[in-house]
Amino acid sequence: MPTKPGLTRLEHEELGAKLKQLRDEALHIALVLETAYAKQSPCTRLSYRAAQTVDRLRSALDRQAFRDYCQWEAHEKAQFKGSRTYYPGNNTHRDN
Secondary structure, eight states: OOOOOOOOHHHHHHHHHHHHHHHHHHHHHHHHHHHHSOTTSHHHHHHHHHHHHHHHHHHHHHHHHHHHHTTSOHHHHHHOOGGGGTOOOOOOOOOO
């Protein structure tokens, strides 16, 4: 049975950025709903659950990126950001 090729480094990075944005939007929606409705209302609980589901997907893809790393060319490996692919941080720069 042939093996599927997996994602490239660039595809992982693009997907990571999209999933971070999706998670941020889901959390924003959850906060809006929590302000408007009870914290235990179905819509508020489901909105938080949506953000948690995206987090679980990011975690699974983070593990998969390290598995895919073994198949990449040397130049792809050299540019790999590791855990920053799916957990890029908050884009702040600190000079020390």
